[in-house]
Amino acid sequence: MYNQLNVLIVDDDDIERASLKRALSNADFNYNIVEESEPNKALQQLTYQNFDVVLLDYLMPAVNGIELMLKLKKSPFVCETAFIMVSNYADDELILDAINAGAQDFVLKEDITPSQLKRSILQAKKRYELEQELYDSYQKVKSMAERDSLTGLYNRYHFEESLLQRIKAGLRHPSEIIVVMLLDLDKFKHINDTYGHNVGDQLLVEVAKRFKKVFRSNELFARLGGDEFAFACGQLKSLVEAKQIGNRLLEALAEPFMIDDHLVHSSASVGMALFPLNGDTQTELMKCADIAMYRAKQNVHEKLCVYEDNMQAEILFKYKIETELRRASFAQDFELHYQPIVKQGQIMGAEALVRWPKANVTQRPDQFIPVAEECGLIQKLGLWVFDKALEELATYLQSPASEFYVSINVSPCQLTEAGFAKAIINRLKQKKILAKNITIEITETALLNDNTATLENLEALYEYGIKIALDDFGTGYSSLSHLLKCPIHTVKIDRSIIDDSGSQHSMSKAMLAGVASMLQKLNMRVVAEGIESAEQADYCQQLHIHYHQGYFYYKPMPLASLTKLVSRSDQISSAYS
Template identity: 80%
Template structure:
């Protein structure tokens, strides 16, 4: 209950003001009453002091009560003030207009009595308090709905709504630039898979904490979901200024994170789009930033990428290619060719290579295989390659015994599947092929993260009898630890090193000789792939690299041509 209330009476009629004062004074309640006859003076009263209730005449000479109330509500001290509209008449339309404008009640002057006015004031005050509680609850719920519960950052909804407002502001100031950046942590799934989701969540919290420290008050940032963050910076003068902000973000991740005793190194990829250069809506800008971020993820050094118009065409190409790949994997539109592997000019094996002759967009494996890996088609395609290779070559392998080696490529994505080893061993058993005749070719990227499931699959397949070859050795991730930790039987030296050996540059030749000596000291079989000239073949022989593969000898060919060639 209220001990006393501060009341402001606003009415241009002296008699009406006196009548209201008399009615208030006749109640058993304490009122501190201030009266004003002019709207401007009433506004000044609310500028310097607060009132619990304002009794406001609807019909004023210069302004009606609703218009005046809207002005008064903007005054500094109108924070807990209830408004009661007082009128000589009150039809339904007026009452609704007054309530919709923010009045808590409307009373007729002819009905004013001490008890009725007291009841109206108390009800208006209570109604106002309930409205405020409801509004405070709404604001709390709205804030919760706009915050990310894990990191405490704003979420996607708030970011997109705020970005929309910044764009509207930017339209009024065309000389200023607004930058939109999307940031995605690199290899975050690997961290979750290796250390668990709890560690992954803690990493996100610590990343968000670092971002808070490097961002300024006028810069908007949010967590969109997963390991993806968004940033918006307005009132910029140049692209370089935006890039500096992006590099500030990347710099925040430079130091490792210590989580539950694990030292975790985290990096990120940032895509940058600019308003109004790259778009005039938040949808366009975020789409462009996302495309640029996708490009940044493909780079190992430059992790901040600015959107360019040609990127849109590349994304569209990949999307269409992905769609066609999914269809092709369902309809088995692929086929296998085999490229011979030779030792001392004799064919001792062949590598199965997938071909896509019906493709309308590209038939190049170096273009469609990476897309298949990104969209998840590679698991189905890789299994088909294995089945088809065994189906086509089983009779020949069984006839020749272990004298002929069939090499089959395996994607890093396949190796991370828990059931991969068992599915391969089952296929080999179904075709009654000796596992010693099969070599699995894996790339160094498959071993880069030292995924536990990958290592378990490789060890299980090696134990079953398959041989493991490390393909593309020397492409930049080479590590002796890979050769020691994994059951590697042979190494295929990347064609880039073989190709560079044509150069008379002594460093290139010295490097190739050093690689060969190292691998031979580890008793590993070495295959030189990509040989295209007699000079390359001769130099490899000088280094005792006797296993050769390349166009100098044979191009990939269908199974029938391979069998005829060997026969």
């Protein structure tokens, strides 16, 4: 219970104040009473001292009690204070107005007695405390509803509601720009897989802390879920300002994070949409920012992408490909073509290439294979390619004397599957095909993350005797470390280097010569891809690059054409010693 209550009486009438003070003094309770006749002085008193209860007259000459109470409640110094409105008259409407404005009670002056006033004050104080408890509970629930429990940032619900309000305000100021950004951490799944989910969660917390430091008070910032964050800022004047915000985010991730003794590197992809240029609704802006973020994730160097109208068409195109892929029957709709790999005119092997002749949207592998990777169908498609290649070429590959080999492309997504190598080895055993007759082609993308499952799969395939070929060498991320730490047997030099070597540019020729010499000194087989002229073929021969592949020799062809072309008696020679 209360030992003493501080009470402020605010009434312009001296007699009324004295009457209230007398009633308080005669009550069986300890009150510390302060009285004021003017509203401004009452506000000053609340600045100097905390009051438990304010007895506030409704009728005053300068301002009525409800207006004064609303003004007093706005003061930062008013805390834990209950208000009781007192008046010489009252009706139901006035009482409701006072209660709705925040008064804890309404008392007629003619009804005031010491005991009644004591009861009213104590009830008002208790009612105020209960209201505060209810408000605090509401704030906790509201925080739970609007805050992300892991990072403490706002969540999707709050972000979308706040963005909606900013858009409504923006409609009144069409000259101003609102930027909406979605940010997704790159390779976050790899971090979880490598270090565990506890490290992944802590990384999200540390990322949020860094972002908080670079954001200003007028910038909305939230975690939507997983490793995706959202940002919004209004009152911008140009795209340059918007990009500066995005670059601040990316720069915040430049330094690695130290988490549980692990040095964790993290980067991000940011998609940006602008109001009103890209849309005037919350849904449109979020969708456009998401599309732009998807494009940014595909870019190697530019990780901040602003939405453009053609991106929508690209997303729709990929969606159509995905839909058709999901409906397709691999056995009925796909087929394999084979492009020979030659050595000094003799066919030593062939690369198996998947074709989709019955496709309605696109028949280009460079378009449907990336979509298959993104939508999770590449594992099934990849195994079908492997099974089909073994089935079609079993005649050549079952002979122990045959050195003819089939080179089969494997997606980085397949290599991250823990049981991939075992599945491939089992298929060879079932078909009774020797490991020497199979080469697995990978790209350097598969080696970028040092994924444990990828390296284990490659080692298992290598130990079984399957040769690993590194495809498209010379593009993108070419790194010597990949050649040294992975069991690479063959390197296929990309056609872009071969194309340039056919020109008169000495630098291009020198590059090809240097790459070939280095690989040969590492005892790696070198295959020149994309040979399209006799000049290119001759120059590669001069560099002791004897394995060639390209349209100058043969285009990809169906199995029947390859069968006619390859004669076991005079065209299949020993390629492996």
